[in-house]
Amino acid sequence: MNITNLKLREMRDLLDKKSISAIELTQEYLNRINKFDDKIQSYITVTEDLAMDSAKKAQEKIDNGNTNPLCGIPISIKDNICTNGIKTTCASKSLENFIPPYNATVVDKLDSQNAVMLGKTNLDEFAIGATTQSSVFAKTKNPFDLSKVPGGSSGGSAASVSASLCAASIASDTGGSLRQPAALCGVTGLKPTYGRVSRHGLVAIASSMDQIGAIAKDAHDCAFILNTIAGFDCNDATSSKAEVIDFTSKIGESIKGLKIAIPKEFYDSNIGINSEVKNSVLAAAEKYKKMGAELVECCLPSLKYAVATYLILSSAEAASNLSRIDGIKYGHRSTRGENFNELIINSRTEGFGDEVKRRILLGNFVLSIEQYDDYYKKALALRQRFITEYADIFEKCDVILTPTTLSTAARTDENISTPFKTYLDNICTVSSDIASLPAISTTCGYDSNGMPIGMSIIGKKFDEATIVQVADAFEKSFNAVSPELI
Amino acid sequence: MSYIPVIGLEIHAELLTQSKIFCSCSAEFGGEQNSRCCPGCSSMPGTLPVLNKTAVKYAIKAGLAMNCEINKFSVFDRKNYFYPDLPKAYQVSQLEFPLCINGYVPIHVDGKEKKIRLNRIHLEEDAGKLIHDDFNAVSLVDLNRGGIPLIEIVTEPDINSAEEAKAFVEQVSLLLQYTGVCSCKMEQGALRCDVNISLMKPEDTEFGTRVEIKNLNSLKSIGRAIEYEIKRQSRMLDNGERIIQETRRFNDNRGETKSMRNKEDAHDYRYFPDPDIPQVNLTDEDLEAIRAELPEMPDKRLERYINEYGLSETDAQIIVNQKLISDFYDETVKNYNNPISVSNFITVELLRRVNLGEVSMDNLPFSAKEFASLIEMADTDKVSKNDAKKILRLMVETGKSPEDIAKENGFLIVNDISKADEIISTVLAENAAVVEQYKNGETKVFGFLMGQCTKKLKGVCTPQVIKETLEAKLK
Numbered sequence: 001m002n003i004t005n006l007k008l009r010e011m012r013d014l015l016d017k018k019s020i021s022a023i024e025l026t027q028e029y030l031n032r033i034n035k036f037d038d039k040i041q042s043y044i045t046v047t048e049d050l051a052m053d054s055a056k057k058a059q060e061k062i063d064n065g066n067t068n069p070l071c072g073i074p075i076s077i078k079d080n081i082c083t084n085g086i087k088t089t090c091a092s093k094s095l096e097n098f099i100p101p102y103n104a105t106v107v108d109k110l111d112s113q114n115a116v117m118l119g120k121t122n123l124d125e126f127a128i129g130a131t132t133q134s135s136v137f138a139k140t141k142n143p144f145d146l147s148k149v150p151g152g153s154s155g156g157s158a159a160s161v162s163a164s165l166c167a168a169s170i171a172s173d174t175g176g177s178l179r180q181p182a183a184l185c186g187v188t189g190l191k192p193t194y195g196r197v198s199r200h201g202l203v204a205i206a207s208s209m210d211q212i213g214a215i216a217k218d219a220h221d222c223a224f225i226l227n228t229i230a231g232f233d234c235n236d237a238t239s240s241k242a243e244v245i246d247f248t249s250k251i252g253e254s255i256k257g258l259k260i261a262i263p264k265e266f267y268d269s270n271i272g273i274n275s276e277v278k279n280s281v282l283a284a285a286e287k288y289k290k291m292g293a294e295l296v297e298c299c300l301p302s303l304k305y306a307v308a309t310y311l312i313l314s315s316a317e318a319a320s321n322l323s324r325i326d327g328i329k330y331g332h333r334s335t336r337g338e339n340f341n342e343l344i345i346n347s348r349t350e351g352f353g354d355e356v357k358r359r360i361l362l363g364n365f366v367l368s369i370e371q372y373d374d375y376y377k378k379a380l381a382l383r384q385r386f387i388t389e390y391a392d393i394f395e396k397c398d399v400i401l402t403p404t405t406l407s408t409a410a411r412t413d414e415n416i417s418t419p420f421k422t423y424l425d426n427i428c429t430v431s432s433d434i435a436s437l438p439a440i441s442t443t444c445g446y447d448s449n450g451m452p453i454g455m456s457i458i459g460k461k462f463d464e465a466t467i468v469q470v471a472d473a474f475e476k477s478f479n480a481v482s483p484e485l486i
Numbered sequence: 487m488s489y490i491p492v493i494g495l496e497i498h499a500e501l502l503t504q505s506k507i508f509c510s511c512s513a514e515f516g517g518e519q520n521s522r523c524c525p526g527c528s529s530m531p532g533t534l535p536v537l538n539k540t541a542v543k544y545a546i547k548a549g550l551a552m553n554c555e556i557n558k559f560s561v562f563d564r565k566n567y568f569y570p571d572l573p574k575a576y577q578v579s580q581l582e583f584p585l586c587i588n589g590y591v592p593i594h595v596d597g598k599e600k601k602i603r604l605n606r607i608h609l610e611e612d613a614g615k616l617i618h619d620d621f622n623a624v625s626l627v628d629l630n631r632g633g634i635p636l637i638e639i640v641t642e643p644d645i646n647s648a649e650e651a652k653a654f655v656e657q658v659s660l661l662l663q664y665t666g667v668c669s670c671k672m673e674q675g676a677l678r679c680d681v682n683i684s685l686m687k688p689e690d691t692e693f694g695t696r697v698e699i700k701n702l703n704s705l706k707s708i709g710r711a712i713e714y715e716i717k718r719q720s721r722m723l724d725n726g727e728r729i730i731q732e733t734r735r736f737n738d739n740r741g742e743t744k745s746m747r748n749k750e751d752a753h754d755y756r757y758f759p760d761p762d763i764p765q766v767n768l769t770d771e772d773l774e775a776i777r778a779e780l781p782e783m784p785d786k787r788l789e790r791y792i793n794e795y796g797l798s799e800t801d802a803q804i805i806v807n808q809k810l811i812s813d814f815y816d817e818t819v820k821n822y823n824n825p826i827s828v829s830n831f832i833t834v835e836l837l838r839r840v841n842l843g844e845v846s847m848d849n850l851p852f853s854a855k856e857f858a859s860l861i862e863m864a865d866t867d868k869v870s871k872n873d874a875k876k877i878l879r880l881m882v883e884t885g886k887s888p889e890d891i892a893k894e895n896g897f898l899i900v901n902d903i904s905k906a907d908e909i910i911s912t913v914l915a916e917n918a919a920v921v922e923q924y925k926n927g928e929t930k931v932f933g934f935l936m937g938q939c940t941k942k943l944k945g946v947c948t949p950q951v952i953k954e955t956l957e958a959k960l961k
Contacts, residue, residue, distance in 0.1 A: 207534075235534060238534075
């Protein structure tokens with residue numbers, strides 16, 4: 001038995017029973033990273049020494065009877081979440097040497113439980129993208145097929161979990177950045193309600209949608225981690241004071257009578273959904289029905305505007321948020337420039353990749369005086385419409401079931417020079433971010449090439465416990481496969 | 487030709503909060519460079535702003551003091567522009583929903599009252615400071631000031647002269663001092679002013695093209711810049727030239743304004759609501775609680791001093807014009823209920839010491855209670871009027887109580903009548919010849935006798951007693 005194939009909570013048991021030590025567990029993961037990550041390239045930075053130190057400390061705690069849920073559990077953290085004294089690059093040349101002097105709140109919370117950080121995972125530059133191919137450091141591969149992308153932007157996190165190069169990963173989601181790679185890498189990704197987890201220390205792209213969540217082997221593990229990282233934070237005014245309950249509390253409860261909404265727009269061939277994906281998700285729906293849930297057909301009429309709304313809002317915010325990377329105080333500084341204007345222009349031109357520049361241009365365009373009313377203002381109005389349409393569905397239903405992606409992972413060499421197509425691929429995930437709703441993606445099948453297919457369960461605001469319950473109910477009846485690594 | 491100047495002001499006032507607007511760094515003026523900044527106010531990637539509630543309260547207080555409507559729903563926006571003193575590359579400000587709107591401030595110029603309407607007061611953050619080191623050819627940034635809360639007070643174009651502009655700034659400064667939200671120390675940049683100015687002919691129905699003069703930091707330069715601009719624009723119009731809409735800088739040394747940038751270079755700030763800062767929602771109870779914290783404002787105090795205390799308008803105005811003086815006056819009157827006498831002593835004696843730079847009102851070495859007791863001692867002849875002045879000087883120098891100083895220096899008058907009688911008799915005996923002269927009708931020698939007695943009776947009794955006793959004895 002390979003211990004790294006276990007669920008996080010199974011490791012917890014072994015650690016508590018002293019069947020294994022945190023040091024051995026950590027060493028095992030570091031060995032695997034050494035062995036496999038050259039191929040997968042899921043990590044930007046592996047903090048080997050620090051991990052072993054933390055593991056020793058964790059073991060001392062365990063020996064003293066500490067059974068904190070994450071004590072001694074080796075995890076990875078997406079490299080856009082600030083770690084004190086450890087490079088936080090956002091996979092960008094502009095921040096390649098950025099060493100934060102402070103921890104993100106989530107990192108502090110993990111530290112306080114003696115979780116073991118193995119390293120920082122790869123992402124699309126500044127978490128903008130859906131392939132993890134725009135990182136300046138590495139192009140992460142899909143553990144199920146190294147010729148395919150892992151999705152993104154949290155591709156490093158999803159791949160590291162999928163390839164068992166960590167027990168779980170802390171990642172971020174803005175328009176699907178956590179759920180989409182989880183789906184493409186055959187693991188589970190939980191994006192909590194906006195405000196559920198503090199964003200303090202998460203390098204912002206779209207402040208009104210960014211949210212930290214967990215990628216793990218299953219829904220139960222994700223909820224387990226959310227129990228640790230959720231909660232109000234006085235350093236983040238947008239974090240919620242909603243009560244933090246035990247997110248695993250509904251696991252195992254029968255879903256009999258539960259109403260699952262199936263919004264037809266998500267399954268419409270107009271949006272370009274692959275039939276294998278569609279059939280797999282609808283088969284999962286039937287399975288729920290057999291478990292006693294009620295499937296309710298409904299609609300989300302504005303879905304066709306979701307990508308545009310998302311792109312306008314997120315690009316506007318990203319353009320502003322990324323402005324601080326100007327080479328003056330932060331970011332790569334060019335050696336060229338006669339005055340500060342030139343210096344800023346050259347620094348940003350050299351420091352940012354194409355996709356980031358594209359979003360900055362788009363964001364500034366939609367915020368400009370001439371365009372504001374036509375784009376940004378309309379997108380704000382559409383956001384309200386999404387909130388209303390979702391609220392209408394939740395009047396009648398408990399959760400919503402959608403595909404996570406339109407198709408399974410693309411090849412790394414597939415033409416990605418048409419950014420607009422890539423944007424449209426996010427149609428299944430962006431609308432829950434626009435409406436601040438929690439969502440979880442879990443594997444519901446595999447395509448004819450054995451590539452994972454993900455489905456998403458979207459919940460009511462702050463009702464993570466129910467989507468975890470629903471995802472778990474399926475996972476228990478499903479035989480998820482781990483990728484074969486050689 | 488003579489034109490009507492049309493002037494609007496934007497005043498930036500730094501708020502006296504303990505901490506900055508979005509982090510817990512000290513908002514105090516000065517400090518070693520970059521000693522008052524943290525990951526937050528140096529805009530480290532990943533940090534988030536957390537709004538300082540006191541800053542909101544102070545902005546509202548300023549709004550109430552200037553007769554504004556308070557928006558119960560208020561939003562913070564990002565104003566995006568690159569500048570090395572602005573590490574986030576956007577300034578958090580308020581565009582569409584500022585905290586305060588539609589106020590007015592009455593000013594008095596040439597004996598006439600005029601209301602200057604306010605368009606708005608909004609809350610925003612200050613930027614850092616650039617230090618240009620020409621010697622080493624580098625520019626350095628000091629972020630201590632970055633993130634200090636500011637209010638921007640924006641007037642309607644209701645001002646028509648340099649005098650009115652100055653009177654307005656003075657009045658605003660006074661109101662801010664009374665509400666306690668700004669030190670108003672212009673030399674420290676706590677109050678800074680932008681002037682928008684255009685000229686129109688009396689028969690014109692539309693305003694002329696306006697020019698903005700940025701960052702004036704003294705009353706004097708506000709006046710001079712406006713005067714210069716009126717002359718410059720008048721001359722141009724007289725010559726048939728067109729005024730261009732532009733931003734100008736005032737050079738204090740040369741007394742001239744110079745173009746900084748014109749309209750074509752104007753920024754598009756790409757304002758949008760800051761998604762990191764929740765909207766501010768205030769209740770009526772919140773507003774009432776803030777209103778209740780406001781002190782009595784200068785116009786009310788002036789009224790009270792004149793109507794209740796019977797002070798002259800001039801004296802009342804002198805006292806009201808500085809909150810510290812007015813507070814000290816009120817506190818003194820509380821301890822010694824003789825408002826006119828206290829007013830006289832403050833406006834003449836205390837302010838003399840202040841004006842001579844011996845002491846400042848924000849750092850008096852004695853209490854209002856001690857000050858009150860000094861005035862009472864003088865009024866009740868426990869010390870002479872002249873000695874009271876000396877005592878005040880010693881209080882300023884030593885901080886000792888007036889009683890102690892009077893005792894130590896023999897200023898106390900005990901009014902020992904029998905002793906006075908005895909000494910006066912001795913003086914008369916010693917000056918028998920002079921007494922003879924007096925009795926022979928040379929009454930002018932009375933002054934000499936009075937002087938002799940006073941010298942010997944210092945601290946024994948009041949001049950009044952001496953005079954009466956002497957007259958009785960000489961009869």
